[in-house]
Amino acid sequence: MKTTKKSLWLSAVSMMLCVVMLLGTTFAWFTDSVTNKDNVIQAGNLDVQFDYRGLTETTAENYKKVDSKALFNDVKWEPGKSFGYDFKVTNAGSLAFDWELSFQNIKSEGGTNNVNIADVLDVYVLDVNANEVTGTPAKLSALNNGVVTSGQLKAEDRNNTQEFSVVIKMKEDANNDYQGAKVTFDIYLRAKQATVEKDGFESSDYDKNATFEGVVNTAEEFTAALQKGGEITLGKDIVLTSRAVVPEGVTVSIDLGGKTISGYGIRNLGTIESLTNGTIVAESGYGLENRANIGLLNCNITSVTSDAINNGTGTWQDGEYVGSNGVIEEIAGGSYAGHADVYASSITGACGLYNGSNAVVKLISGGYFQGSSVAFRNYNKNGIERVTGGFFDCPYMDENGRTFCDSTTIDEVFYNNAPLEVTGGTWYNVGSKINSKIPEGYQLVQGDECEMTSRKAYVRYDAETQTPAHWVDDPDGTVYYYWTVEKN
Known part of the structure; x- marks a missing residue:
């Protein structure tokens, strides 16, 4: 009997020790893992290249990069005279973009007869293989800040190009009044993201509101751009709740983009190189x-x-x-x-x-x-x-x-x-x-x-x-x- 009691007691103590040991351990389950290292998020780049060559030059090697040197310069114009260049726009980046070429800051000096020579200068956009000046021109005097031509280059077009010729011709019926007159202007090529690439939801609209550099769409953006200076283009009609100010020491060129500023007007304390192509209605x-x-x-x-x-x-x-x-x-x-x-x-x-x-x-x-x-x-x-x-x-x-x-x-x-x-x-x-x-x-x-x-x-x-x-x-x-x- 004593032996049996002793065995039962030893068994109970052993069970208690097992429970205590179990409380100090963990359960093991089946597991597995896969590691994916070195992920990188890198922005694509929008890079437009702009080149030119003479109209009589025919090879790709003749193209040179457009820089700050005036292209339409030192040309002696006379009735019937035409002059221009072949231009090439290249997608040198990894993103699709829309581009536009425009003439800005057109200023005329009337010479001895005080006439506007831009009225008798026509601007043509031609195929690079055109052998003569034909088609419907635009009068140079009407092109101030206006788009001459435009296009789009996709990402898969990288290092591919779009080519065109721009030719200016003096009207044959321009008379002696235009002797000694001259006109100056700037050529601008601008690019912005195009609604081409798709996002993870199969939508290409995520960049539909992209604008050309310097384009503003709200009163807040406009007033901020005036503080900064540079080229400004109005993308939408805006309403000013107070006078917009160009500060002292700031230089801007303002293309109203055919749009309207209403409410208040503009005060200039700096330099406005040009203010063109739209409407300002100051109600006060x-x-x-x-x-x-x-x-x-x-x-x-x-x-x-x-x-x-x-x-x-x-x-x-x-x-x-x-x-x-x-x-x-x-x-x-x-x-x-x-x-x-x-x-x-x-x-x-x-x-x-x-x-x-x-x-x-x-x-x-x-x-x-x-x-x-x-x-x-x-x-x-x-x-x-x-x-x-x-x-x-x-x-x-x-x-x-x-x-x-x-x-x-x-x-x-x-x-x-x-x-x-x-x-x-x-x-x-x-x-x-x-x-x-x-x-x-x-x-x-x-x-x-x-x-x-x-x-x-x-x-x-x-x-x-x-x-x-x-x-x-x-x-x-x-x-x-x-x-x-x-x-x-």
Whole structure:
């Protein structure tokens, strides 16, 4: 009996020891593993190569890389003359891209006859194997910031190319007026990601919003780009909630891309090399306020409440009005309307161009100028150096028929100082004289009658009764015309 009890006790102790040992161990399961090392995520590269060669060169070895050296230079143009290059765009990277070639910053100098030679220069895009200049051209003067040609190169096209020729030809009917005239311009090739490659969900839309370098689509992007400087292109219409500013020391070129900036306008404290190809509508303040330097201006600017262009804005200092030194090299086209749907006096009314006492516009070669009283005001006697073109309108009057335009001199379509030289342009007036400096060999040519005033008569200012000049209804009416300055 004692032996049995002892055995049972030993068995119990052994079981307890086994449980204790089991608690200190782990279970083993079937396992396996695979290791994949050295994974790398590397961005693809977008790399566009741009080369050129002469039209008479035929081998690939003749191509040279396009650099900063001007290509269309030192060419003596004459009627019928054509000149150009073969160009080659190459995908030297690993991503598909869209590309476009454009001409920008087109500036003309009229020579002795003050003409725009870009009007008689046609731009052709041809097959590299074309033996003659044929097809439908684009006028060079109409191409400012416009796309000349474009294309797409896919990733599998790496080191493959797209080739084309660009030829500029002077019209055969260009006459002697164009002797000595010249035009300058820049050539730009830009590339952006194309919606070609697919992502993991079999979609190629992930880069559909890619834009060309310098393209902005929001007001925030636009104002930030002005702070940075460089080439800026507007990709979409934007609304500014405050005035956009080009800071002092910053240089920009602004292509409005055919789009519209509304709400507020632009203030320039730096350098705007060009502002072209679109519309600015300022619902408050100036459309364009220039306190520094602008090269080429060719766009549409309207101010609902003030001047379209205010060049050389001034401030009151110790009771004296002091203007800034705004300089505009050339206004080549566009439309500039200041508060143009409401009549006001010459002093209180807005205008297409306000030129301050220290401001200078070196050349007006085109553009449509109008205001609620006068087309432009010029407070610097040397402020507008030359007018070779443009349309200067002053059509508005109040409900009593009052207007600021004088009955005899076209000079009253503007206020204060006349341009130093006028060899072109169309001027709105009842009279047939101009007090501005028209060089010998130029004359006024009567144009279209203005229907708005054809059934009214003009009454001059009466100093004795202090009655201002005004219009009155008259079935016969005063004949009111547009007059154009032309060569004899």
